[in-house]
Amino acid sequence: MRAVTLDGFGGPEVMRWAEVPDPPPPGPGEVAIDVTAAGVNRADLLQRQGNYPPPPGASELLGLECSGVIAEVGAGVQDWRPGDRVCALLSGGGYAERVVAPATQVLPIPQALDTAAAAALPEVAATVWSNLVVRAGLHAGQLLLIHGGGSGIGTHAIQVAVSRGARVAVTAGSAGKLDRCKQLGANILINYREEDFVAVLGEFGGADVILDNMGAAYLGRNIEALAPDGQLCVIGMQGGVKGELNIATLVGKRGTVHATNLRRRPATGRSSKAEIIAELRRHLWPLIADGTIAPVVSAELPATEAPEAHRLLDSAETVGKVLLRIRDN
Numbered sequence: 001m002r003a004v005t006l007d008g009f010g011g012p013e014v015m016r017w018a019e020v021p022d023p024p025p026p027g028p029g030e031v032a033i034d035v036t037a038a039g040v041n042r043a044d045l046l047q048r049q050g051n052y053p054p055p056p057g058a059s060e061l062l063g064l065e066c067s068g069v070i071a072e073v074g075a076g077v078q079d080w081r082p083g084d085r086v087c088a089l090l091s092g093g094g095y096a097e098r099v100v101a102p103a104t105q106v107l108p109i110p111q112a113l114d115t116a117a118a119a120a121l122p123e124v125a126a127t128v129w130s131n132l133v134v135r136a137g138l139h140a141g142q143l144l145l146i147h148g149g150g151s152g153i154g155t156h157a158i159q160v161a162v163s164r165g166a167r168v169a170v171t172a173g174s175a176g177k178l179d180r181c182k183q184l185g186a187n188i189l190i191n192y193r194e195e196d197f198v199a200v201l202g203e204f205g206g207a208d209v210i211l212d213n214m215g216a217a218y219l220g221r222n223i224e225a226l227a228p229d230g231q232l233c234v235i236g237m238q239g240g241v242k243g244e245l246n247i248a249t250l251v252g253k254r255g256t257v258h259a260t261n262l263r264r265r266p267a268t269g270r271s272s273k274a275e276i277i278a279e280l281r282r283h284l285w286p287l288i289a290d291g292t293i294a295p296v297v298s299a300e301l302p303a304t305e306a307p308e309a310h311r312l313l314d315s316a317e318t319v320g321k322v323l324l325r326i327r328d329n
């Protein structure tokens, strides 16, 4: 098969569309997927640079999510048949013509949804649901602050929060991105280059939940921006890994800090990927099927243009997801 390979670690130019060995046939409980499209994630950029090695046993190839068609099923797989249109959460290997994944990490593509577009869903859906709903229990009437509202994660999180009746505040670095967030249902729009989000949230009594991509750089200000009993969910480290936490402020607010990572969760068991995917299928997928929540795709590039896809995600130009088109079905 062909896949995006790395000529060593480095900039986008190290990526090449080349022949590689086929993956082994699916083992018990696994399926092989002929990939239509792969989602491009910030983690892929780090892996390409040599700063985010795949977990033990995972494919060395890039790609944490894909959509496509089931090609083969392993022993004991009941839920899927060859020919089913699916999308899947992966530990790696999505930037390739074929990938093998645990059957428990696969989701059906609703009839009305384009196969390629579904590649935009697994990573954001699993991250947002496991943080906002499972961890923080986001519910109607609460105020959620999403940092990076125009990101792949942000554009999905806005829709999930609105569907649960929450009010949504977002930060973004441009008026264009804030406009798109407003169209998706955000109602408090903060340009982080011009305004202090702590002051803005203060006018609304603070945020009940914050979804944070910045890590260290925003830690102190996030705690200040929380409402009493507020919860901070840290999912990104774009602003560094070591910050100072004012325990007195956190204690005074009876606040909670959550921090999670999706890729390194176990495949099965407690807090596993299988558990999250089952939750998504039960609770989120009906909203995807009826169009309440839609994938937000900023750009779709052919697999041969993987370097450009990475440059694009790393620029401030995209709103929502960037996809790599692997084949035309």
Ligand SMILES: NC(=O)c1ccc[n+]([C@@H]2O[C@H](COP(=O)([O-])OP(=O)(O)OC[C@H]3O[C@@H](n4cnc5c(N)ncnc54)[C@H](OP(=O)(O)O)[C@@H]3O)[C@@H](O)[C@H]2O)c1
Binding pocket: 040, 041, 042, 043, 123, 127, 147, 148, 149, 150, 151, 152, 153, 154, 171, 172, 173, 174, 177, 192, 213, 214, 234, 235, 236, 237, 238, 260, 261, 262, 263, 313, 314, 315, 316, 317, 320
């Ligand atoms: N923990 C997990 O399991 C998990 C899973 C998936 C993703 N993530 C993390 O979630 C984050 C979003 O992922 P993604 O794939 O959606 O990334 P993405 O589409 O590349 O978005 C990154 C966003 O960061 C925003 N940003 C940059 N500087 C900012 C600042 N000072 N304040 C607020 N926002 C700022 C950018 O917005 P502007 O262009 O408007 O500046 C951009 O929208 C990343 O940090 C990623 O690593 C974590």
